[in-house]
Amino acid sequence: MTVMTQGSGGGRSSGSLYDVIELILDRGLVIDVFVRVALLGIEVLTVDARIVVASVDTYLRFAEAANRLDVTASSTPTSLPDLVKEMAGERDGKVPALDGSVVERKGGSR
Amino acid sequence: VTTYVYGFTHASHRLPVDGLVGVGKTAAPLRIVRQHDLAAVVSDAPEGLRAKRRDLEAHARVLETLQAAGTVLPTRFGTLAPDDQAVRAELASRATRYAELLSRMDGMVEINVKAVHREDAVLRDLLRSNEGLRQMNQALRAAGGGDRQAKVEFGEKIAALLEVRRAADGERVVAALRPHASAVSIGPPVDGCFVNASFLVAAPSEDFQAALSRLREEHAELIDLRVYGPLPPYSFVSLDEAAG
Numbered sequence: 001m002t003v004m005t006q007g008s009g010g011g012r013s014s015g016s017l018y019d020v021i022e023l024i025l026d027r028g029l030v031i032d033v034f035v036r037v038a039l040l041g042i043e044v045l046t047v048d049a050r051i052v053v054a055s056v057d058t059y060l061r062f063a064e065a066a067n068r069l070d071v072t073a074s075s076t077p078t079s080l081p082d083l084v085k086e087m088a089g090e091r092d093g094k095v096p097a098l099d100g101s102v103v104e105r106k107g108g109s110r
Numbered sequence: 111v112t113t114y115v116y117g118f119t120h121a122s123h124r125l126p127v128d129g130l131v132g133v134g135k136t137a138a139p140l141r142i143v144r145q146h147d148l149a150a151v152v153s154d155a156p157e158g159l160r161a162k163r164r165d166l167e168a169h170a171r172v173l174e175t176l177q178a179a180g181t182v183l184p185t186r187f188g189t190l191a192p193d194d195q196a197v198r199a200e201l202a203s204r205a206t207r208y209a210e211l212l213s214r215m216d217g218m219v220e221i222n223v224k225a226v227h228r229e230d231a232v233l234r235d236l237l238r239s240n241e242g243l244r245q246m247n248q249a250l251r252a253a254g255g256g257d258r259q260a261k262v263e264f265g266e267k268i269a270a271l272l273e274v275r276r277a278a279d280g281e282r283v284v285a286a287l288r289p290h291a292s293a294v295s296i297g298p299p300v301d302g303c304f305v306n307a308s309f310l311v312a313a314p315s316e317d318f319q320a321a322l323s324r325l326r327e328e329h330a331e332l333i334d335l336r337v338y339g340p341l342p343p344y345s346f347v348s349l350d351e352a353a354g
Contacts, residue, residue, distance in 0.1 A: 017163065017170065019224065019301075019338055020170070020222055020341065021166065022300055022306075023308065024166055024170050024186075024187050024344065025166070026186070027184075027297075027308075027344035027345045028186035028187065028189075028347065029117070029185040029186060029189075029348070030185075030186050031115070031185065031191075031200060031349070032349075033196070033200060034190060034191045034200070035190045036190070037159045037160070054269065056262055058265065059261070059263075059265025059268070060258075060261055060262060060265055061265070062269055063262070063264045063268065065230065066247050066250075066264070067255055069230065069233060069237060069247070071234055071237040071238055071244060071247065
């Protein structure tokens with residue numbers, strides 16, 4: 001099969017496991033008569049991501065990132081940034097550690 | 111000993127489970143539980159199973175191996191049956207539903223697409239298209255960054271605009287791919303992505319791949335598109351009729 005996972009050199013690297021972890025944990029067939037082991041929910045990670053977006057730290061970071069950009073009125077607005085040449089950096093690098101157990105939620109099975 | 115369930119297949123599936131390792135520290139060997147036209151791939155459940163990387167990987171690897179050799183209905187990680195007999199009973203009691211789901215998934219794969227904005231590029235774009243924002247930016251630059259309060263207000267404004275932008279670009283990405291898939295499942299915005307969508311597509315999915323390439327080229331400067339698959343159809347197996 002063609003593995004077209006991007007950015008991990010293909011195959012199942014730990015990186016790609018992290019990237020599809022919510023599918024493994026939160027999707028898939030749920031059979032009501034069987035028990036599901038109490039684990040983490042990816043919702044923990046999701047909630048975390050939302051909090052980060054709406055925090056003062058994020059606002060400060062956005063402000064500083066914008067300040068680094070010298071976009072003047074003379075640079076005419078375009079629908080797409082055709083003048084942008086520099087590559088944006090990699091994403092935050094805010095990747096929760098996945099070594100060992102991930103996030104343990106207290107409580108019973110759901 | 112309870113039974114850990116990985117997934118269901120047609121009984122005619124080649125089931126290449128030899129040498130495959132299941133969940134647990136001792137990596138219990140996989141077993142096949144058969145019931146008429148259906149089969150389940152299972153193993154002994156380890157004590158104290160948790161979402162460890164090793165076990166998540168084992169679960170995913172078993173399903174991907176099965177998927178590569180035929181059709182599989184993946185069960186959610188951590189599904190436990192009291193014993194093999196209970197698995198057989200489940201296959202028997204919902205035989206029609208499982209057969210139906212399996213035939214719907216024949217030849218189909220899940221492709222997960224996550225899209226992330228390249229931050230500098232999207233900020234630049236926002237500044238260009240919004241004069242008020244641009245003026246605030248120039249004023250803060252002139253003031254050597256401005257005080258904390260001014261920065262927070264400016265950043266909050268950016269965040270709000272970015273949210274609008276994420277929604278709009280998210281719709282655009284999904285709209286470009288949707289025509290080439292037979293189903294779409296939208297997931298949560300994990301890890302800062304503004305699109306986390308799974309598409310059910312017929313392998314080898316050339317149309318879909320072509321649409322992805324076009325998207326990637328068109329928005330290369332603005333959007334980092336990450337594509338994972340082909341995967342077992344995690345997002346498209348549901349016993350709920352309405353969702354299926």
